[in-house]
Amino acid sequence: FQDSFAQNESDERALIKVKNGISISKDSLFLLNLRFRMQNRFGFTTASGEDLEIDQVDFRVRRLRLRLDGYVLNPRIQYYIQLGFSKSDLDLESGGYAQPIRDAIVYYYFNPNFYVGFGQSKLPGNRERVVSSGNLQFADRSIANGFFTLDRDFGFFGYYTYQTNGQSQFQLKGSISTGEGRNPSVGDKGLSYTGRIEYLPFGKFKNNGDYSEGDLEFEELPKLSVGMTYNWNENSHRTRGQLGSLLYEGRDMNVFIADAMFKYSGWGVMAEFFKRGSNDPITMNDKGDIKVVFIGIGTNLQL
Amino acid sequence: FQDSFAQNESDERALIKVKNGISISKDSLFLLNLRFRMQNRFGFTTASGEDLEIDQVDFRVRRLRLRLDGYVLNPRIQYYIQLGFSKSDLDLESGGYAQPIRDAIVYYYFNPNFYVGFGQSKLPGNRERVVSSGNLQFADRSIANGFFTLDRDFGFFGYYTYQTNGQSQFQLKGSISTGEGRNPSVGDKGLSYTGRIEYLPFGKFKNNGDYSEGDLEFEELPKLSVGMTYNWNENSHRTRGQLGSLLYEGRDMNVFIADAMFKYSGWGVMAEFFKRGSNDPITMNDKGDIKVVFIGIGTNLQL
Amino acid sequence: FQDSFAQNESDERALIKVKNGISISKDSLFLLNLRFRMQNRFGFTTASGEDLEIDQVDFRVRRLRLRLDGYVLNPRIQYYIQLGFSKSDLDLESGGYAQPIRDAIVYYYFNPNFYVGFGQSKLPGNRERVVSSGNLQFADRSIANGFFTLDRDFGFFGYYTYQTNGQSQFQLKGSISTGEGRNPSVGDKGLSYTGRIEYLPFGKFKNNGDYSEGDLEFEELPKLSVGMTYNWNENSHRTRGQLGSLLYEGRDMNVFIADAMFKYSGWGVMAEFFKRGSNDPITMNDKGDIKVVFIGIGTNLQL
Numbered sequence: 012f013q014d015s016f017a018q019n020e021s022d023e024r025a026l027i028k029v030k031n032g033i034s035i036s037k038d039s040l041f042l043l044n045l046r047f048r049m050q051n052r053f054g055f056t057t058a059s060g061e062d063l064e065i066d067q068v069d070f071r072v073r074r075l076r077l078r079l080d081g082y083v084l085n086p087r088i089q090y091y092i093q094l095g096f097s098k099s100d101l102d103l104e105s106g107g108y109a110q111p112i113r114d115a116i117v118y119y120y121f122n123p124n125f126y127v128g129f130g131q132s133k134l135p136g137n138r139e140r141v142v143s144s145g146n147l148q149f150a151d152r153s154i155a156n157g158f159f160t161l162d163r164d165f166g167f168f169g170y171y172t173y174q175t176n177g178q179s180q181f182q183l184k185g186s187i188s189t190g191e192g193r194n195p196s197v198g199d200k201g202l203s204y205t206g207r208i209e210y211l212p213f214g215k216f217k218n219n220g221d222y223s224e225g226d227l228e229f230e231e232l233p234k235l236s237v238g239m240t241y242n243w244n245e246n247s248h249r250t251r252g253q254l255g256s257l258l259y260e261g262r263d264m265n266v267f268i269a270d271a272m273f274k275y276s277g278w279g280v281m282a283e284f285f286k287r288g289s290n291d292p293i294t295m296n297d298k299g300d301i302k303v304v305f306i307g308i309g310t311n312l313q314l
Numbered sequence: 315f316q317d318s319f320a321q322n323e324s325d326e327r328a329l330i331k332v333k334n335g336i337s338i339s340k341d342s343l344f345l346l347n348l349r350f351r352m353q354n355r356f357g358f359t360t361a362s363g364e365d366l367e368i369d370q371v372d373f374r375v376r377r378l379r380l381r382l383d384g385y386v387l388n389p390r391i392q393y394y395i396q397l398g399f400s401k402s403d404l405d406l407e408s409g410g411y412a413q414p415i416r417d418a419i420v421y422y423y424f425n426p427n428f429y430v431g432f433g434q435s436k437l438p439g440n441r442e443r444v445v446s447s448g449n450l451q452f453a454d455r456s457i458a459n460g461f462f463t464l465d466r467d468f469g470f471f472g473y474y475t476y477q478t479n480g481q482s483q484f485q486l487k488g489s490i491s492t493g494e495g496r497n498p499s500v501g502d503k504g505l506s507y508t509g510r511i512e513y514l515p516f517g518k519f520k521n522n523g524d525y526s527e528g529d530l531e532f533e534e535l536p537k538l539s540v541g542m543t544y545n546w547n548e549n550s551h552r553t554r555g556q557l558g559s560l561l562y563e564g565r566d567m568n569v570f571i572a573d574a575m576f577k578y579s580g581w582g583v584m585a586e587f588f589k590r591g592s593n594d595p596i597t598m599n600d601k602g603d604i605k606v607v608f609i610g611i612g613t614n615l616q617l
Numbered sequence: 618f619q620d621s622f623a624q625n626e627s628d629e630r631a632l633i634k635v636k637n638g639i640s641i642s643k644d645s646l647f648l649l650n651l652r653f654r655m656q657n658r659f660g661f662t663t664a665s666g667e668d669l670e671i672d673q674v675d676f677r678v679r680r681l682r683l684r685l686d687g688y689v690l691n692p693r694i695q696y697y698i699q700l701g702f703s704k705s706d707l708d709l710e711s712g713g714y715a716q717p718i719r720d721a722i723v724y725y726y727f728n729p730n731f732y733v734g735f736g737q738s739k740l741p742g743n744r745e746r747v748v749s750s751g752n753l754q755f756a757d758r759s760i761a762n763g764f765f766t767l768d769r770d771f772g773f774f775g776y777y778t779y780q781t782n783g784q785s786q787f788q789l790k791g792s793i794s795t796g797e798g799r800n801p802s803v804g805d806k807g808l809s810y811t812g813r814i815e816y817l818p819f820g821k822f823k824n825n826g827d828y829s830e831g832d833l834e835f836e837e838l839p840k841l842s843v844g845m846t847y848n849w850n851e852n853s854h855r856t857r858g859q860l861g862s863l864l865y866e867g868r869d870m871n872v873f874i875a876d877a878m879f880k881y882s883g884w885g886v887m888a889e890f891f892k893r894g895s896n897d898p899i900t901m902n903d904k905g906d907i908k909v910v911f912i913g914i915g916t917n918l919q920l
Contacts, residue, residue: 051433098497109412109715130657194704354736412715
């Protein structure tokens with residue numbers, strides 16, 4: 012249901028050329044792309060390896076997204092809005108109320124290698140999270156991603172690409188955000204600080220392939236991207252930082268992520284390492300109930 | 315507010331030719347239709363036939379729908395998405411959380427007489443339910459429909475039309491679905507099986523008139539469609555199968571529906587008969603509270 | 618992020634000419650404009666004037682709106698739909714469930730000076746409320762507006778402009794509505810009646826400037842609009858009429874508003890006066906808890 016020859020979507024910038032969906036422009040004053048994505052699911056688990064009786068059926072609309080992006084007044088001023096309408100998109104299972112907004116951000120491009128954003132979008136965290144769900148190899152992300160990812164947050168974002176004289180390049184990404192995740196209420200003063208550096212020793216991947224899974228582009232020469240993220244989240248109120256149920260008290264947390272993507276002639280390998288820490292992960296209420304920050308270590312390997 | 319000369323919408327397939335709304339296509343690679351429907355209501359009931367003082371006022375946005383349909387890659391691969399935003403569309407009154415998705419389904423057409431679908435849509439149940447709300451004769455469906463209809467569900471759907479050598483035709487419709495209604499959570503193993511057969515002894519109605527109310531097309535010759543549906547819903551958790559409040563325990567239920575539509579020179583008659591059964595309709599919790607499957611018989615006649 | 622040279626949006630009619638957004642028409646049978654508005658916010662308050670440590674951070678998607686308007690069949694039959702998706706748009710903070718519909722109304726134009734509407738829209742209340750959020754001088758409306766505004770309601774609306782032989786004109790606006798605010802449930806019999814008169818002694822403002830803040834149009838001659846609104850809300854169930862938390866019992870309320878807008882050569886001044894009354898503002902439940910209608914007086918001055 013997805014045109015796999017289309018340009019890879021990235022959740023880190025607006026898309027200016029699209030091959031599917033409605034696209035309307037007027038000179039270089041205005042551009043609006045309108046697209047949607049639907050993902051229906053049928054899955055089941057058997058009771059055990061020997062007993063093949065069906066135990067549980069997962070049968071539902073998994074993702075239904077409406078995406079608007081483009082620019083206004085000037086191609087330097089880009090925007091990106093994504094709404095989600097399925098039950099899991101609305102974050103009802105954890106959140107308690109419907110939250111249709113996934114992304115809502117404006118970017119300003121100083122030049123193609125340097126742009127800044129203001130709004131709600133994915134933090135520059137682990138690679139698998141930033142890969143758009145349309146470019147995943149499997150229908151869902153890994154379990155480690157679920158526990159440790161930085162997810163989306165509201166704040167200021169900056170992206171800078173430094174091209175060396177040779178073919179290698181560095182990408183620097185940073186964010187100052189609320190640290191309370193999607194659609195926070197009017198917040199407290201503890202913000203979240205995220206920095207990420209990526210090193211691509213053999214140059215750019217074809218068609219942003221460092222942020223898609225599998226090597227659909229068939230790289231003729233080996234391509235590698237190595238990334239490291241550090242996030243410091245002051246006075247966060249959720250068990251997994253930007254995600255999870257509410258803690259009884261705010262806590263400072265930190266997350267370290269290292270990841271790599273390697274692609275060569277149709278093969279793609281992605282590896283990720285995660286570590287979340289907190290100086291005092293246990294919170295307690297008056298009755299003695301306990302809620303704990305999800306600290307620990309995780310890995311994710313995909314080929 | 316509805317263009318009554320437009321092609322009748324059916325909730326059983328995507329619409330490829332529309333006369334209203336935005337329609338965008340590119341060769342035969344891609345088609346997107348975007349439409350919406352708004353229905354505002356003003357109604358009141360008097361205290362009694364003698365006392366004409368107004369007792370209750372029903373004054374609200376009854377339906378507000380956004381509909382996207384078309385095809386991708388190939389006219390054989392069609393999709394149909396419908397979102398609803400009004401308070402009653404969101405199913406808040408019974409459900410407890412907002413559920414904007416009404417339909418989200420992909421169809422594959424083997425040929426014009428045989429197509430299959432995967433996703434969320436209306437089950438091939440009683441005729442009145444499948445008639446799109448834009449083609450109803452009255453603003454609301456009947457009370458019997460409310461009690462017995464199969465409504466929407468998530469699953470696999472199949473539609474086949476068998477044309478005899480004469481003018482008569484048979485339509486076979488079937489579905490295997492979750493049995494838990496719109497936007498279910500990750501479910502249990504009890505599925506729902508639906509089969510329906512329709513017989514049109516005098517051939518096709520003009521402009522799909524077997525699924526619209528009233529005879530706006532003015533049939534010159536009498537047209538008749540007779541249908542029967544049987545639904546078996548294993549381990550369902552709601553009092554009306556796909557609808558209603560939660561039972562204390564899952565129950566098996568079955569629904570039998572027979573219906574007919576007759577149209578001739580401006581006249582339309584529709585009749586429906588319903589029967590829901592369950593081997594053990596009463597569920598009880600630890601405290602002795604009781605929740606009951608809505609079993610029984612109903613009819614609906616409209617001219 | 619807003620094109621300030623575009624035609625001023627009014628929340629009191631559909632927009633037929635738009636300079637931004639998608640606009641699709643077919644002869645004069647059909648017109649659909651599709652636009653959206655995004656407003657992201659970063660704000661903070663310091664602990665006190667001397668202690669500049671940051672106390673609270675307001676950092677979020679403040680408004681995210683999708684707007685559809687145009688006409689069907691005939692340019693006299695216009696519609697206007699506005700959906701809101703941000704957390705504050707959904708009215709979750711006060712309401713308890715998501716309410717994406719802001720406006721959903723159909724208008725019939727007898728002539729350019731006389732039109733009627735049926736649906737949900739802003740009541741003809743105080744001037745600042747009716748100014749679209751894209752035409753505000755500050756990002757938020759005043760505190761007095763928050764306490765006394767009539768906000769949105771569902772019902773019948775009428776608008777009439779009387780042009781005198783001189784340059785002055787009168788505008789008459791009226792509404793009969795549910796009195797229970799956005800997306801009411803099936804209601805009781807107490808309706809709400811609103812009447813408003815505006816007097817423009819020096820004629821029309823450029824580009825509907827009587828309903829935008831600031832004088833971006835640079836009026837060469839002084840322009841003035843003086844308005845008065847009276848609203849009578851029978852058996853209302855919320856503390857601020859169409860807004861606020863639920864009262865324990867219905868109460869009759871009345872609101873009187875007087876306002877004025879003056880613009881001249883780049884300067885704009887707006888003043889508003891409010892008074893809400895109720896014969897019996899205190900409601901009590903069985904346990905003796907109290908909920909009070911927000912009665913009192915307020916003013917708002919802006920230059």
